[in-house]
Amino acid sequence: MKYRTRRTALIILAALASLATVSCSEKNDEPDEPVVRELRFLQAFPDGAEHDPFAPPQPTLHDVLERIWEATDDARVKGLLVRVGPLQGSWGSVGDLVEALGEFRENNRPVHCHFETADNVGYLLLASSCDRISMSPAGTLDLIGPAAVMIYARALLEKVGVEAEIIHMGRYKGAGDMFIRNDMPPEAKQSMDAILDDLQGALLSATQLRTDGDLGRAKALIDQGPYGSDAAINAGLVDAVGFLRESREEIKTAAGVENIRRTRMLPKQEQLTLGQFLGLLSGEREKPKSSGERVALVFVNGNITDGESDARGNAVAGPFVRAMERLENDENVKAVVMRINSPGGSALASDRMWEAARNLADRKPLIASVGDMAASGGYYIASAAGEILAHPNSLVGSIGVVGGKFNVAKLAEDIGINTFILQRGKRAAWSTPVRALNPSERKAFETLLRDTYDRFISRVAAGREMETEAVLAAAEGRVMTAQDGKALGLIDEMAGLSEALHKARTAAGLGPEAPVELWPAPKGMFDAINELLSGNGEDDARNLQRLWLRRHPLVTALPLEAWAQTLRLLAEEQVALIPPYLFTLRY
Secondary structure: OHHHHHHHHHHHHHHHHHHHHHHOOOOOOOOOOOEEEEEEEOOOOOOOOOOOOOOOOOOOHHHHHHHHHHHHHOOOEEEEEEEEOOOOOOOOOHHHHHHHHHHHHOOOOOEEEEEEEEOHHHHHHHHHHOOEEEEEEEEEEOOOOOEEEEOOOHHHHHHOOOEEEEEEEOOOOOOOHHHHOOOOOHHHHHHHHHHHHHHHHHHHHHHHOOOOOOHHHHHHHHHOOOEEHHHHHHOOOOOEEOOHHHHHHHHHHHHOOOEEEEOOOOOOOOOOOHHHHHHHHOOOOOOOOOOOOEEEEEEEEOOEEOOOOOOOOOEEHHHHHHHHHHHHHOOOEEEEEEEEEEOOEEHHHHHHHHHHHHHHHOOOOEEEEEEEEEEOHHHHHHOOOOEEEEOOOOEEEOOOEEEEEEEOHHHHHHOOOOOOOOOOOOOOOOOOOOOOOOHHHHHHHHHHHHHHHHHHHHHHHHHHOOOHHHHHHHOOOOEEEHHHHHHOOOOOEEOOHHHHHHHHHHHHOOOOOOOEEEEOOOOOHHHHHHHHOOOOHHHHHHHHHHHHHOOOHHHHHOOHHHHHHHHHHHHHHOEEEOOOOOEEEEO
């Protein structure tokens, strides 16, 4: 009873907070006179909606692109002022922003940009898309080049009495190396060096736009970062140093207008009546249904897991399969774009999702658009599409398999825990964490992993219409940038979400104004709270704990959540399709 009371109170508090948010929301009034629009790119944008009810709503990349496309199509918008912040490693999806701003500039309309703090990816956007770059006097430009931090923790596990038993399929598939090694294997270094070279190349190309094409000068500028405002303007990396107010006056002059309007990046918030509010609390709210001929845009974000629901917005097999079946059978949905931004996850879930995507692709056009990453299980799903599009710096591939378990027998002994195993089948206790695999069990497990790897290869070969030998040449668990993946046949075209939607409309025989249905549909706080607190109390409490833990400073400073996800995946399924190593790219 106490838990139910607390749950109801939380829903009501969240609902009231959401109502307050609605009542104070900004407005995007349509201008009657020529204006400049002000956009804010102050952080990296998620591809799909976040479902954290404790956080304020954040615009998605699609929301931001919609605002740029609207400005491009509105002749009254004579210029853009873009406020840029740290974009935190969005090397792939930043290409979508560059493309969209480039389309706006095609009609000789100016784009001015202002920042207080910008990182590598932020500067790639600034140099590629802005007619004028200004920064605040106390601002910082972290133009320093990419770096990768690789983490290996075998020594730590040994200290606490834990042994990781990990098996990889694929020479580069080192996802478990973080648990079984204390140093970087040559394959990991080779693969990561290639990625860093490609990312550095993209940053150099953008910086060369500020050095009249002088590559040597661009390299020197990156090596000399970071920059304060005086150093940045002296180096020619920015055009002006000043405050935002001055940048607003500059863009109005350049565009020949008197007014500037700040654009709300989120879609217009839903207005709720009291009846709808009460109905929502009782679980009776109806969701609006799309109608008419249209294209569907399906998001596959985050770690791929098996299950039927997930309040955190991860790529979960059950909801995805049901959505694809509905879209497949909806005669008004003429084509589908899958926007994938996932490092992979469960092998079982990946195969379920691949099958649902493949069935849809047999009946109507299906195009995959890669965001920052479609690796391992993410690429597994993408291979079901008729075409795969990606930006040059998106990460793809990682065609390989990893599996294993953790043996905590020594830890149990050290802390005074005694265990006794009773079994009937010869291998009934193979997955228990209190003893090591014996030779027979290890051989059987290797066979299981080999079968999964062979299935992965065959799925890609069928979807990409490639010979098995060609897929094997691109496989072995190697993660790569999309420009390298294209050379190996894994990617069809270097392009972003806008082109994917254009191709889908064209393939379906629809015009450029054909509407787009989003799945999952954006969720407000009411929806997230209801989904979060659906089910039994134990599940509710676990979801709440995870959401709160994600906000702990230690979790945000270290890759603890990624570690925990890997550990949980191996503990639950033993066989996984995840990236070849845990790393943090420093941007």
